[in-house]
Amino acid sequence: ATRSDFSSLWSIETAAVFVLFVCVPRVWFLNFFKGTLKFTDKHEWVRVEGSIGTVGISNYAQEALGDVVYCGLPEVGQKLEQMEEFGALESVKAASELYSPLTGEVSEINTELAENPGLVNKDCYGEGWLIKMSIEKPEELDGLMDQSAYDKFVKSLED
């Protein structure tokens, strides 16, 4: 084998190594972190993990609200219809209703928010989650916006 053969082999392997160990994990990591986020036009998001959906409000929503001082959340076990009002967030003496993105049953509520409602502002996609719920009608997810559609929707509101 000539030197040039080795060189070209080396560059192919390097490229392969780069793709396998750098690009793929990075893409995987980003997808995992964002999860399969779907959005409603009322600025709630739902992240599907197996048969459970975690629900919260988007960054656009938390900015428009201001500092959240109180989270009025439903009881565990409460059944929700898609678009049904399930609670309210209070900020600047204003109580803003929350709408269920899906039909299902509340399986968990974020009890951290009782002591620390500001988590909704600080980390709206992470620790500021509101409720978890079962997903009774998975087909409802198809009607929700994915990240890029939601980004476009928010842009249209700001114009």
Add this chain to the structure above:
Amino acid sequence: MSRPVLEVVRLGLVSYSEAMRVQRFYVDRVKSRPSSAWTLLLCEHSPVYTIGIRTSQYPDRDLDLLRTKGAEVHKTNRGGLITFHGPGQLVCYPILHLGLLKKGIRWYVGQLERTVVDVCGQFGLRANTSPLTGVWIRDHKVCAIGIHCSRYVTSHGLALNCDVDLSWFSHIAPCGLDKGVTSLSREMQRRICVEESVHPLLHSFSRNFNCDLHDAAPPHLHRDPGPCPGHISGHS
């Protein structure tokens, strides 16, 4: 969108429950048809204490004690804590669609505060705002604000002390705060009644919200016959 139009509906002196019924009518109208006219409800209430969604701070026995003072007590779906409404206080409930305005709740509350600061300015009074929602003259609250927003439609609103008997506030910590209250009359050292405050409020509202205001009659809502069937037409 072109300049929004708000219908000004004057209810006069009404019970809190009655005002909520009328408000619900207008809120439902805007929710079902966002392009329908928005509304500015103006009224005074018979004595009532109201609390917002943070109800755990007010156990029932405390609320029962307030009832012994001669006022009604109502739990509401607005933000904010406990406050008092009574004769001599101008209460204003703007019902509009924030989505069509492309604005959020924080902007809306700020605009209401600015509107009331302007009203005080028209009387030669210097009012201010703070991180605590409401309008203050020095550190005494002259106007309380508490809002509800559902599907972008606003309800509840503001309560401006004109010549209300401020001793009603001594039975509560207004809005949960250990601060005093005041009124336009107390600050001006002369009686300023609700009627005198209406035009300044409408003028400020129209300017701050960049909208047109037209007078409109209250709705004819079906109700059980009561002692004053004409009460709802709102002649004070």
